Amino acid sequence: MKPERDDYGLVDILDRLLNKGVILNADLIITVAGIPLVGLSLKAALASIETMLDYGMLEAWDRETREWYKKQFEESNVPLMRDEMARYTTFGYIWYSQGMISSWRPGFWYITNKRLLLWRRMPYDTLFEAPLENIGKISVRKMNEFGWEREEINLQFQDEIARIRVSNLVEFEGAIRKAMRDPEIEIARS
Incomplete structure (x- = not known):
């Protein structure tokens, strides 16, 4: 019997990352001689914007960005008067x-x-x-x-x-x- 092993490449990892996302929740404490010197609490979500929006993240950012671009588009139009071409x-x-x-x-x-x-x-x-x-x-x-x-x-x-x-x-x-x-x-x- 041969052991079966799945070979994952970079494409598979990126596909997983963009489609499903990764959530990292880590606490790190650096100590020297038993004395804690530095503490790091890391909470991160890594995924495509579409995936984050599907999970309810970044909704306010998405709404504000869309409103900003809409406003920029409206303001970029030349101010023509009525009946002016x-x-x-x-x-x-x-x-x-x-x-x-x-x-x-x-x-x-x-x-x-x-x-x-x-x-x-x-x-x-x-x-x-x-x-x-x-x-x-x-x-x-x-x-x-x-x-x-x-x-x-x-x-x-x-x-x-x-x-x-x-x-x-x-x-x-x-x-x-x-x-x-x-x-x-x-x-x-x-």
């Missing part, structure tokens, strides 16, 4: 200058049927918005910064100019023109 979207920047702080702020440009909007997804913020009818003049300028020549769009409003950079300048300019449907708008290149 996005007609063109692209990644780009706007020049921000407030006191000593000056920088290009990144986000997604949305040209809608009513306004021009720069939306940053993380953290959620509207960096720029302007009704299309307030745009007075559009000009494209070549700028030399740090040895690089780049084109940027300048949008003229009543009392300010917005400096914009986008990946496809020609498409962006055409989308603004199309959204405005105003043949008298002056578009100048310099």
Whole structure:
């Protein structure tokens, strides 16, 4: 008669661990010369999240996580007004200058049927918005910064100019023109 022995491999151990789980409840006391120095009480459960939820563990964590992701998804939507539709979207920047702080702020440009909007997804913020009818003049300028020549769009409003950079300048300019449907708008290149 030969003894029978089951050979368990790593796959079997992981399968058992994920499907059934393991609960460890251990108390450990370290002594030197009969004098207890360190005590350790260890209680642990090791299993897949699905298994832990089946056994009633981590329910509050699961509920809070799902609520957080739902809230993040709801907030990540672009804040469009009623009867507003996005007609063109692209990644780009706007020049921000407030006191000593000056920088290009990144986000997604949305040209809608009513306004021009720069939306940053993380953290959620509207960096720029302007009704299309307030745009007075559009000009494209070549700028030399740090040895690089780049084109940027300048949008003229009543009392300010917005400096914009986008990946496809020609498409962006055409989308603004199309959204405005105003043949008298002056578009100048310099």
